[in-house]
Amino acid sequence: MRYFTHERFRQQVSFLQRQFLQDGDLPLSNTLSKETIAEVLRAVNVCWLDRIYTPLITLWVFLNQVLNQDHSCRAPVARLVAYRVSQGQLPCSAETGAYCQARKRLPEKFFSEVARQTGRALDSDVDPEWLWKRRRVYLFDGSSVSMPDTPENQRAYPQPDTQKPGLGFPLARIAGIFSLSCGAVLD
Incomplete structure (x- = not known):
């Protein structure tokens, strides 16, 4: 090929x-x-x-x-x-x-x-009028999602301490930084 x-x-x-x-x-x-x-x-x-x-x-x-x-x-x-x-x-x-x-x-x-x-x-191309008091403002938000119960996911996303080993589903924690002026994910 x-x-x-x-x-x-x-x-x-x-x-x-x-x-x-x-x-x-x-x-x-x-x-x-x-x-x-x-x-x-x-x-x-x-x-x-x-x-x-x-x-x-x-x-x-x-x-x-x-x-x-x-x-x-x-x-x-x-x-x-x-x-x-x-x-x-x-x-x-x-x-x-x-x-x-x-x-x-x-x-x-x-x-x-x-x-x-x-x-x-x-974010870099945002109209200056969209900025808050001419400043860039960033927001942080996070959550968690339940993952399928596979051995790979168990290793990568450990279960919460409140669950007994082998029972329940692993949790992935996700977070993001957003631009207030345009709403885009920055990181």
Whole structure:
């Protein structure tokens, strides 16, 4: 198999930007730049082969899945098939398995770093009138989520001390820092 080329990467970035612009002037179309994605891929040390579901295409399909009313995998995969046909490329399979596997291959750090970089870019471009007394204000919020009871999750997310070992579900604690002026996650 061939390794992914820079030209193909540029084409996919352009595709991603056009798709968001089709749906209106979304903030992501300006902040999710080729440079941002390339920087994140370098930072998290992601290497990939030249496949249909590259990190960039996988991110695009994932964002379509999350932003769609129907959060299933079928609609965004169908949209990718339609795009490929419209560009004169061979259609990929409409089955969702390859997309789900590609999503699993991307490290969790990739998604968090894309969110972090995008949030910081949005915060830096905020209209000064949105600032509180000309100051940037950041908010902190946190929560916890129950994880499936697997050995991997038990190691990574220990159970609370109030539960007996082996009973109950591990808890993951999540926290975020947000910009008050634009509402974006910064960290």
